[in-house]
Amino acid sequence: MADVTFTVDGKKLTAPAGTLLIDACKAAGIEVPAFCYYPGLSLQAACRMCVVRLEKVPKLQTACTTTVAEGMVVYTETDEIKQARKATIELLLGNHPLDCPVCDAGGECELQDMTFKYGAGESKYVEIKQHREEQQWSPVVYFDRPRCILCYRCVRVCGEGMDVWALGVENRGVSSVIAPNGGDHLNCEECGMCIDICPVGALTSGTYRYKTRPWEMNHVGTVCTHCGDGCKTTLGVRAVNDGVEIIRGDNRDKSGINGDFLCIKGRYAFDFANNQERLTKPLVRQADGKLASVNWEHAIDFAAQRLKEVRGSRGGKAIGVIGSNRTTNEENYLLQKFARTVLGTNNIDHHRTADYAAFTAALQGRADREASLRDFASAPAILLLGNDPTEQHPALAWQIRTNVRLNRARLYVANHAEIKLRRQAKAAVTIPQIGYASFVEYLSGNDGVFAGNANTSAFRDSVRKEESLLIVFGSEFRGRDIASLVQFGLSLPNVKFACLGDYANSRGAADMGVLPDLLPGYVPVSAPAHFAEEYGSALPTEPGFDMVEMFDAATRGDLSALYVVGSNPVARYGMDASALKNTFLIVQDMFLTETAVLADVIFPSANLYEKAGTATNTYGDLQLVKKAADKAGVRTDFELIVRLAEKMGTHPKNLVPFGKGVRADFGQSRGVQSGEADRHAVWLAANDLEPKLSPFDPFAIFDEIQRLVPAYNVPRLNLLAGNDEHLKSELVQIDTNATRRDLVLPSQDGLYTSGTLGNYSAKLKEVVASHTTMNATETAAD
Amino acid sequence: MATEKTTIFSPELAARFDKLVTLYPVRRSALVPMLLYAQDEVGYISTAVIAEVAERIGIRENDVQSVLSYYSMLRTKPAGKYNVQVCTNISCMVCDGYKILEHCKKRLGIGHKEVTSDGLFSLEEVECIGACCWAPAIQINYDFYDELTPEKMDQILDDYKAGRGKETV
């Protein structure tokens, strides 16, 4: 809309006509206070804090409902306005319990801040305050009624934002109360958005409440370790005896790709890191067949010697490596470099949950065709094929809902199931579970392969009329099906695509070449080009074994050693445990997983919250991973790979080009954690290496990635500032003709599960258990 | 699952609801009257009433709950067969409305929002019922009685007790 010019407190401002005055003021640095106003949610004008004076208007007006107009003259801080706000605060505080010293929101409370600002310091209230007992509404949501100021933010974010509608208002007048849909409990997705959005301490979190004061935590912005959406999260951490523990996850800074949003996993399921079963000492299998803890030096040395032996006796071909969906890009990169240059093998793979290789091949050479997660919040039209984002990609579902709500985006859903996002869809069709490929043909105009009807044909017509469309698809599409989908998409104007994979860094694992036939950036091993120069002539050029072939080879006796990093193929990929009887198995993990129990050597490792680096979400958004927590006794996968290599006789500098240039890590990537810098210093000195510059510096590897994988050569400053950068996908080069085996196996995770990690989250288990008993009692009551 | 609709309401009321939802541009408009009619028949808004009304309109049960708790005539507990509602608002107040309320309390032996043990009467102090010029006024269920005196009040209660009361439904 056209710009209008208006005056606020004597300042001339311009903003598009129709902008809300409160937003226009904020953009100009003029803070208008509000409790009920919340950007993106429906307007309430209920709290009356944002009152301002408009010239020629008799009463004070609410800035949250006034739209700017040409020539408007506004005052936001006159005595009259200050008095109005002060009185509103006084009225609110009348019956508000002043338990700030023990309230979770103390120090982060909007009511406190405004009381401070408007100086309602003395209480006129002499009536008896109404006390009510706090209520627990779910394992994660508690409600303290007297603290509630009835701003309705929670009701709106749950209904409008989440499309869950679990909160409502009951009664009227001063008896009005926020009420959960289950009478005395919530039936909901437990996302905790209501807690986050509450301006006071009325809604509190089952994981955080009464644990600490906000100013006693450090706050670290990093990336959620759960699903492929890669939400940015702010972790509240504090020092404990054995390191630094996470006590809160939220999205307070709202700067990330996920905006306001976090789902239950992002908000609460960091607790796996504190699980008692966590491994903190290396374990080595003894002659009696039992695992015993040993010191690090011994464990690493033992594993390295065995790997060296196998390499020496049977060559790299007899060694396999399985990488992780949840380690950093740098670690994945390093792992494949280690496999290829130190172990001398292309036998490397990971649990694939999406066919990124086929996707990249299909898009080859085309600029700017990949959609960022951000794009879903603004695209005029979206075609969703397969998947159930509400369950599997909660942030994507949030973006889509927001876009439909605020921008009236048109959503088209084709799915075999009754997924919830159909409620936002302009059009939806049900197709057979095996019918996705033929449906795409049908969309392309080929009527023969798919039995259409009036509904599908109207759907097709609408989709094909779109002038700018995002096509997002789930793991129902692989290989050639992706190619034909992309081909269909490219026949329409302005189409971007997104391929949905399941874990926090599945995309990174594929991009970083944790694949038997592809180097980082999807460069075929058979034509390694510049990698040959970088990695040296020893680089194997025959494709190696994939995951299945490795286990087959092990069964045959052709795989003498297997190095598994942050992966649980036995439980998650259904691999046969007995195949590894005669294989020397090294596992790096947090827990004694179904795979780890088989190992000869187990290295306790750090998780994504305990390290630094970068991660790539399934949409190709690259983000900085910052170290938030720390656990005594564990090491990062990065460090472990370097140490193994070093013990195998490779100079760390050959693996990690640290100390080059100016990008070296001076500790900033490690945060302020316990003793780690000292540990490094000792090790560096002992190995005659330059102090200060660490061979465990993820940025040294990131330098190399940026150099060798052009798509990752994004501006770094923005990344370091904690913002996401979208990959330059047009630069990825790949052989389009090769046929690959379909090894995609979706994780089958829903809102309350998260692969192996989820098994160790007490909160997730508690929520699942409470939903199960709730359902049981509710059915019984019928 | 049975395809036939089961209902907790009488066939007449069920038919009335079927008609009601068609009168308006949106089904939900029938909600408030429906709740009132259901209450007239069932005696109060039970959870079963909430469930069925929600289903008939096609909204969530907590939406029904949220709406019904807003309106003061809708109740979630049974009242007496005859709900005596005494206005004590300004016009009635100055014309001895409180005397009538006290009289009813004594006569029925119950207080505000209480029910007699035989379930016949309940008592409620209410806001202005729109009979100010004929104060003091009361309603028994939907029927108005005005220009009351304690004597007149006794007569009315006697009539109801004897089954001679008016019954607008």
Place this chain on the structure above:
Amino acid sequence: MPRLVSHPDEVKIISRRFGLGATDIGKYIELDGYKAVQAAISKGPEWIISEMKASGLRGRGGAGFPTGMKWSFVPKQSEKAKYVLVNGDESEPGTCKDHLIFLYDPHAVIEGTMIAGIAIGAKMGFIYLRGEYRYLLKIMEKAVADAYAKGFLGKNIFGSGVDFDIVTQTGAGAYEVGEESALMESLEGKRGVPRIKPPFPAVVGLYGGPTVINNVETIASVPHILLMSGEAYAKVGSERNGGTRLFGISGHVERPGVYELPMGYNLKKAIYDVAGGVRGGKKLKAVVPGGSSTPVLTADEIDVGLDFDQMGKAGTMLGSGGIVVLDETVCMVEFALRTIKFYQHESCGWCIPCREGTDWLKKSITRLHEGGAVDKDIDNIRYLAENMLGRTFCPLGDAAAMPTIGFVQKFRKEFEDHLNGRGCPYKHSLEREEALV
């Protein structure tokens, strides 16, 4: 059954058919019924609106907005259907005039609704009665059914090619639902919480369509205006206040009742001549002139004309026409308490100043009345009320604040008499038990 009264000073326009059996459609037709709507159909919207403007009719719901002007704000073209909504939520304490219209002249409401519909191009009207008025709903339902049976409602009314439907319904006990946008919410099956304005109902109202909302009395006046001409109607009243109005005089008067008096009629005369003066020869203490939300007048302030402008000049409001007369025995603190209790009970709870303010006021005045007050209470009460005024989401907050300020201002002495643990000095007050819940 409400008693009808009469007085020679009355000018019976709206109440013309009261007591004449006009609930019967035949009788109504005999008494000139459904003539105005036929004239309206043949002469068209522009004529109707110009007659309405000429009549000087101002909304009888309380705010006194000129009706003809309100109708003219409705856009001629609209994608969404337009509606007429008749506000029969009558809940302002002291007000019982719409009660009589429903009871004695239901067809006038129907006819007025139809005319409003024709004027703005609506094909559907809703008549919303407060939930307590079930017996009046029955009367309205029958009247509507009779009108349908005669072909006056439904398809092709009076053979004009125009369709018009009317739906009647009741609320379920909520004063706030009388506020126009809260009424729309209620009619849409929601909580009676008002809407943000703008947009105003004339542009975006019921079901998102342009809507005219008027009080029952306003609507029932419409056929009469068209029959007698706007100009003639205007002449009956005072300057810028056309016609007559139903005034309900209640409280301590000899002949309480609803009287139809010309706009501008003197309040003192209304009390002393029309209603027979203060009951039992007692002294007049105060008058609440237009329903409980209007600021009180003392006995010395009642020589004033009953129209929107003169009452405004006198520092109060004409409001809903409910005049409550208080004699010397009334404790003004108790009266103020009963008033604020009502608003506390009826606040929808949406906005902070009204929700918290009414509750706080109720608690403070209760304490004051019971004798537990502290010195600063009286100033506090006034401070609270003044800080609610003009700051709430809808006018209910003002409706609670204005009379409270008036009571403290004009009867401060009585408030002071309650201070210092002395409690209520007016011994006639009965023991009151529970507060309204």
